[in-house]
Amino acid sequence: MTTSPSARTVWPVMTVLAMVLWAPPARAGGAIGLESLLREMVDRDAQARWPDPPYVARLASSYDRRSKTPDDAGGWFANHDNMDQPLNAWTVEQRDGRHEWVLMDVEGPGCVVRFWTGGSPAVGTVRFYLDGSNQPVIAERLGDLLAGKAWAPAPLAIQNAGNAGNLYLPVPYAKRCKITYEQGGKDAKTRPPGRWYNIEYRTWPAGTAVETFTRARFDExxxxxxxxxxxxxxxxxxxxxxxxxxxxxxxQPGKSLAIDLPAGARAVHHLVVRVKGLVEGQPNQALRSTIVRASFDGQETVWAPLGEFFGCGLVPCALNNWTRSAGTDGQLACRWVMPYRRAGRIVIENLGKEAVEFSAEARVKPWQWDERSMHFHATWRYQWPIQTRPFSDWNYLTATGRGVYVGDTLALVNTAKTWWGEGDEKVWVDGGDFPSHFGTGTEDHYGYAWGNAAVFQGPFCNQPAPSREIGHRTNTRIRVLDAIPFTRSLRYDMEVWHWADCKVAYGVACYWYAVPGATTTARADPAAAGEAIPLPGGPAKIKGAVECETMKVLGKSEGLNVSTQKSYPFAEGQWSDDEQLFVRATKPGAFIELQVAEGVSGPRKVVLHATRSHDYGILRFSVNGKKVEKEFDGWHKEPVLSGPVELGTFDPRDGRIVLRVEVTGANPQSRGPKYYFGLDAVLLQAP
Structure with missing residues (x-):
């Protein structure tokens, strides 16, 4: 291939500052410490080599302690994953009159590499006790420390959407690390309110020399x-x-273009693809159907759509993190280091139905291949539709061999007007009966909180595109110090845990390094990549139905509260036109009369669509004064549609069909008000 002169001038020349930072990690006295770890954070080459010394990565979190085994689905998908849930037990220590809740207590040598928290304002104090000392080396207001408002500068501490705090400043320890949180409780029974947390840490082999973190060393x-x-x-x-x-x-559709890389021991350290014709903020099929493939030393290790590979998902947007950049103009770049020993090839393939205009450039540098060198992998999985009930674990990646997991991108299509991401990550390293990482929510994994849809950027976690609850959303995360090594196998699952019973689409790219010979269950999936992107439509309507919320109210019992309820959180389009008539009845005998239609000639079969819920009552219907014999029990443990309820066939009276609904009682299991009811739509059909 020929060199593109213009491509050489797109990116700034590496600064002297960066070259200093990217020097080989320095260790004081041969020990791992804050200095060597800071240098490792910005040494891209280091990720492409097996860690030396090796370490084990783990996560301490506030996950629901009822989650013990997949054999117990109720516990496995339990969602009380914050500290104020009485079902979850934490150790509480009394120190100087304070009650400190222990978030993590582990033996070293090791290092805290990421600390995320979300929930209510983090106004309490977090303390790090290292190497058995009774005096904390860190004692700060949790919200300030993790949001970059204390002494750790941004983006080593950064606040993302939903007021989520993220600390990436490494905190190494030689012997032991205990982290506590105290929020002014009067006794050991007063739990810190609304506190979710994830703390990721490394553990090195016993005897590894580690210089324990101190504020004095930080200042130096x-x-x-x-x-x-x-x-x-x-x-x-x-x-x-x-x-x-x-x-x-x-x-053209079905065609591909190969870029043969220089022979010999080399490493791609910059790849740019520019795609023409993308429109900012609009889903584009080219980002899904144009594929990046790469082979190194005869093994294809990269197969992923442009959007997921570069982290922008299905919507052209701005993205800027440590390893990837994207522009709204269609320029996509990655800075993953991709070594090879003998030969490498990059292929751009069009699996779509339209031609794609693009250009590409790879920058390659010499590489010293040794026994620690690893190939770069990017694998992709896609599924549409995924049913959100029953809850399930969705596999991001299963791999065998020796390698290091370094990140992922989720391109989601949500069809429901409510939160989709309660699901926790579950990571098994080298087998085991229980995950080494058990998280507290998909958004927590991606560095934000409360399902907040706001755009945020950072070196490690991004939500790059504006989004709404329903529609397309992209979350991406890369791991540097928090990368996860595996010596035999890795299984990385994410729960599909949605508030609605609906359908979603997941497209996930996973990034990982592995020594030659590693395998994965992920396979190239041209058919899925070539499929049209699911585009959530507007509110669904029952064809030919009369919406109950639009009907004229002819009469109702005194004081009866009647309103239109919009987009109740159990699925966009489940209610016809996304609304229902909501009646807050408080006692038996409460009624409402609705004019379903006028100008009707001839008999009509009347079919009602209603709602059931935990606080709904038992109803009796009559049409044009004729009573329907069978009553309707509106109770269900959670909001669901009734489906079609056939009331019978009736003659119009003066050309009208009038429906009367009356509360007769309540199911013994109905809670709270007990007598509420909801009416969605009515179909009038020829008998």
Whole structure:
């Protein structure tokens, strides 16, 4: 291939600052410490080599302690995953009159590499006790420390959407780490309100020399801390190495274009693809149907759509994190280091139905291949539709061999007007009976909270595109110090846990490194990539039905509260036109009369669509004064549609069909008000 001159000038030349940061990790006295870990954070080459010394990655979190085994679905998908739930037990220690709740207590040598929290305002104090000391080395207001408002600078501490705090400043320890949280409770029974947390940490083999974190050492390294923070906040793209480019191309449907890389031990360290014709904010099929493939040393290790591979998902948007960038103009870039020993090839393939105009450039540099070198992998899985009931574990990745998991992108299509991401990540490393990582929510995994749809950017977690509850959403995360090594196998699952009983689409790219010979259950899926992107429509309507909320009220019992209820959180389109007539009856005998239609000639079969819920009553119907014999029990443990309820065939009276609904009682299981009811729509059909 020929080199594209223009491509050489797109990205700024690497700064002297960055080159200093990317020098080989320095260790004081041979020990792992804050200095070496900060340098490792910004050493992209380091991720492409098996860690030395090796470490085990784990997660301490506030997951629901009833989750013990997949054999017990009720416990496995339990969702009380915050500290104020009485079902969850935490150790409480009394220190100097304080009640401190223990979030994590582990033996070293190790290092805290990520600390996320969400929930109510984090006004309490977090304390880090290291190596058995009774004096905390860190004691700060939790919300300030994790949001970059204390002494750890952004983005080593960063607040994302939903007021979620994320601390990435490494906190190494030689012997032990205990982290506590105290929020002014008067006794050990007063739990910290609304506190979710995830703490990820490394553990090195016994005997590994680790320099324990101190504030004095942090102050000594302030210049390096600031330079690291700047490098993460403003990542630059490599401009060195040999450029191999395509020039502008038009790729017809079903065609592909290969970029053969220079032979010998090399590493791709910058890949740019520019796609023409994308419109900001609008889902684009080219981002799903245009595929990036890569083979290294005869093994294809990369197969993923452009959108998920580069982290922008299905919607052209701005993205900027440590390893990838995207622009609204269709320029996509990644800075993953992709080594090979003998040969490499990158292929762009069009599986869509329309031609794609693009150009591509790869920058390649020499690489010292050794026994620690690993190939880069990017695998993709897609499923549409996924039924959200029953709850399930959806596999992001299953891999065998020796490698390191370094991130993922989720491109979601949500068809319901309510929250989709209660699901927890569950990660099994090298087998085991229980996950080494058990999270507290999909948005927690991606660094934000409360399902907040606001755009946020950061070096490690991003929600790059504006989104609504219903429709397309993209979340992406990369792992550096919190990468997950595996020596034999990795299984990475995410729960599908949606508030609605509906359908969703998941498209997930996983990024990982592995020594040659690793395998995965993920397979190239041209058929799925070529499918049209699901586009959620507007509110569904029952064809030919009369909406109850639009009917004229002819009469009702005194004081009866009647209103239109919009988009109740159990699925967009489940109610016809996304609304129902909601009647807050408080006692038996309450009634309402509705004019269903006028100008009707001839008999009509009347079919009602209603709602059942936990606080609904038992109803009696009559049409044009004629009583329907069978009563309707509106109780259900959760909101559901009744489906069609046939009331019978009736003659119009003066050309009208009038429906009377009266409360007669309540199911013994109905809670609270007990006598409410909801009416969605009525069909009038020829008998």
């Amino acid at each position: 390294l302030k210049d390096l801390v600031q330079r690291t923070a700047l490098a993460l906040a403003e990542p630059t793209a490599p401009a060195d190495g040999e450029a191999v480019a395509t020039g502008p191309q038009t790729l």
